[in-house]
Every structure is written in C-alpha cells, then in structure tokens.
Amino acid sequence: MDMNDQEIKIILQKKGVKPSLHRIKILEYLYVKKNHPTVDIIYRDISGDIPTLSKTTIYNTLKLLYEKNIIRMLTIEENEVKYDATMTNHAHFKCISCRKLYDLPVRNRHLGATEIDGHSVIESHLYYRGTCKFCKN
Amino acid sequence: MDMNDQEIKIILQKKGVKPSLHRIKILEYLYVKKNHPTVDIIYRDISGDIPTLSKTTIYNTLKLLYEKNIIRMLTIEENEVKYDATMTNHAHFKCISCRKLYDLPVRNRHLGATEIDGHSVIESHLYYRGTCKFCKN
C-alpha cells in the first residue's frame, strides 16, 4: 500500500466510511485523475487493476461518498452523472463543441454562501455552457 | 385564440419556429405555470386539453425550443430534465427535504458573463441544494 492509499484511507475513516479496497481505489482515481468521470469511465479505467470490480459497486460507492460529502455529483450532462473529488469552490465550463469539461477557479461569494433567501445551503454549483477557447476559432 | 396565445405565437415566429397548436400550448404552459416541469408533468397537465398530444411531441418541442434559445434546460435533478421559460438571469434552490425547486433573483455578475477564462459563454447556471426555509424547522 503506497502513500496515496494510506491518505485516502484516512479520509474515508474520518468521514465514517469503511475503507474497503474498492472504495479506496475509486476515490483515489477521482483524486488523481480529476477528470469528472462517469461510472462507465471509472469502470473502464480501473476494472483492469481490480478484475472483480463491478459497476454496481461503483454506483454504490459513489452514492455513499456523495452522501458522506466526500465527493460532488455533477449533473451538467442531460443523460449521465459525473463525479468530482475537488471539494473547494470552483465552477465548471462545458464546451458544446469538443465536449470537454473545464474547471474554473472562480472566486464567487455566492458559491461560498451558507444561506440564501432564508434557505440553508449545503452545496452550490455554478457552470457554463459555450465554446471553449480552443474550439472557438 | 386569446391574447396569450397570440403573444406566444409571435415569440415563436420571431425565433423562427412555426407556431403549431402544440408548440403554442407547451410554451404557454411554461410561461404561465413557471413550475420547472418535466416532460411527464407537462404531459399530465395539458394532455387533457389537447387529447392528441403525445410525449414524443413534447420531447421534440422542448428540444426545439431549447435549441432556438426560447427556453432553458435545467439538469439539477440526477434523473430527469426540467424546463424553464424564464430567460432572465436567476439562480435555483433545490430543497432536499420537500423537493421543491425555488427561483432565486440573484444579481450575480458571473451569471451575466459572456466570456470566462477565454471561453465564450452561451448559458450560465447557478443552483444550490439544501434545506428550504419552510423545511428547516
């Protein structure tokens, strides 16, 4: 078990999640790749390393990690959910041409709000759709 | 044909969409109800008035209206798309307890941006999840 696995394990334990091998590997993937993957992408990328891994476990794990506030769930796409382990406030930009999803380090007071119009905020999402700087020419 | 239908018709024509009865009624529903409905909700609510209306037509129409920039598509829910005819910049608040979706009249310079980090912005979305003021007690 290398350093990364150990760190991931501690993160899970702190949040009250039992650090099974599958859970560690899925969360580690999110931390290392930072690619806002779907369930399918995760399955495609790590099922080689963990031959017994099933998609059901990925679904279960991501749901659990989301409920424990360890990762974010991105519903920018109409048809599939993406996940993100970056928990600091940031925005996203979706290019409708190349389909890439960019992180934007936006400093926005609205993203850090804990209360809006009397409602208690748990999570905030800011995202844009458009044509990215590499596609617009 | 009442005043509303006439107004809706003109809006559609201005955007280059032929104002069929179905299209008028679907867009009018969105304007009048302002309830961020799903395809199913629209179908449930207006298929009584228009007995021949099919869900396929609602799907077709909403897609067309979205592409013509007449309505917005909201992907806040994981599993289904909602639609909104309010085109002025505003945010949304989703209550995880009562499940209601609120409009928030947020004045946010980020929502009006046409360019971010060199990318050309076409649409902006800001939304929150949490517990609404009526559920939190």
Place this chain on the structure above:
DNA sequence: GTATCTGCAAAACATTTGCAATTCT
C-alpha cells in the same frame, strides 16, 4: 458468526429513434 460489502441479472425509467400517419398550405 454476524454484519457488511459486493456482483449478477433483471427491472425501472427517461429519452431517442425509425417510420408511418396526419396535418397544413
């Protein structure tokens, strides 16, 4: 040994698609 985690297959849904029927001018 008991509780939790995992995996398979089937089910459940929302959405899309192909194509035929209808409507409008």
Place this chain on the structure above:
DNA sequence: AGAATTGCAAATGTTTTGCAGATAC
C-alpha cells in the same frame, strides 16, 4: 402534392433493485 409535424412502438442507455454469495472483523 409536398413539406413539416406528429405519434406509436421499439430501442437505447443509465441507474436502481433484489437477492445470493463473498468478505471482513
């Protein structure tokens, strides 16, 4: 008649569910 619109039924694709088997402590 010709072109666009609509509707049905089937297909698609993602996510959930039920339950059985495996694993961990």
